[in-house]
Amino acid sequence: MFPAEVDLALGWAAEEGWNPGLGDAAAFRIADPQGFLVAEQDDIPLGCISAVCYGPEFGFLGLYIVRPGHRGRGIGMALWRAAMARFAGRSVGLDGVIAQQENYRRSGFAFAHRNIRFALADTPRPPAPSPADFALQPAATLPFAAIAGLDRLCFPVPREAFLHHWLAAPGHVALAAIADGTARGYGVIRPCRDGAKIGPLVAQDDGVAAALFAGLLAAAPPGPVFLDVPEPNTAALALAQQAGMTPVFETARMYTGTAPMLALAQVFGITTFELG
Structure with missing residues (x-):
């Protein structure tokens, strides 16, 4: 795809109800500029x-x-x-919608876990807790290596180019939780076609996750807020439910080959269903 065609694909995704972020096209292309394919007939995509x-x-x-x-x-x-x-020789992940999961199984993908998208309506939001043992600050104030280390908890391989852009993209707000000079978690909220999404949200425990969640909510634009939770993390499910969020969508995380060992107990929000 040419750059404008990635925007077109995200427009199609919006029509499917997937609600992409306003700046997702630029961030996605940074991850792999050659990784977006289009089928055309007579120059019509x-x-x-x-x-x-x-x-x-x-x-x-x-x-x-x-x-x-x-x-x-x-x-x-x-x-x-x-x-x-294109993936030759690589293990591959995807987040499959319900209608396609059986097709993916027939193509060699194995189920790993469900992801549930939760939504919080544009209503009064929970106040941020005030813990005494850690503080929230912009992720940009930390060494990048500290955030990249946390990101490896929720993603199987390094993705520095994408992460650099994701943290600082226009409209994105990235926060980190710090205790004793060490990063204990981080999260990002970004504006979407409808409201905003939090992702990723990575934290060493549910208290850190709750503080980051509330801090990111405070930075949200008007409209609903969405959080994509891996179902095995029961603390993340509880966080969403206690905040008054309701489930609106689900996918299945599936992999070819051996599923990577991710610290799902520390993954309270997935980055994106499109790129993992």
């Missing part, structure tokens, strides 16, 4: 898929869309084959 390679060992598949009116013609399978060819 009909479908898309992302096949983002994070180095030689791991990739993530997303944005798998064929336009209404063009489905059932083999376009999706052609996109799928092109994406999987």
Whole structure:
């Protein structure tokens, strides 16, 4: 895809109800500029898929869309084959919508866990707690290596270029929780087509997660706020429910090969369903 076509693909994602971030196209392309594929006929784009390679060992598949009116013609399978060819030699992850999960199983993907998207309506939000043993501060005030180390808890390989941009992209607010000079967690909130999303939200325990969550809520623009929670983290589910959030959507995290060992007990919010 050319850069403008990534914007087009995210527009299609919005029509599917996936609510991408306003600045996602630029951030996604930084992760892998060649990782976004489009199917065309007579120069008219009909479908898309992302096949983002994070180095030689791991990739993530997303944005798998064929336009209404063009489905059932083999376009999706052609996109799928092109994406999987890009991933040659890598293990691959994806967040599959319910309707496609059986197809992904037949293609060699194994279920790892459910993710649940929670939404908080544009209503009064919970106040930030005031713990005495740690403080919140902008993530940019910390050495990048400290944030990158926390990010490895929620992602199987380094993704420094993407993370640099994600922390500082226009409209994004990134906070870190600090105790005794050490980063105990971090989170990002970004504006979306509808409201805002928190992701990632990574914390060493539920108290740190609650403080970061409240701090990010305080920075949210008007509108609903969304949080994508890995279901195995019961503390994250409780955090969302105690904040008055309601489940609105779900995916299945699936992998080819051996699933990576992630510290899901410390992952309170997934970065994105499109890039992992």
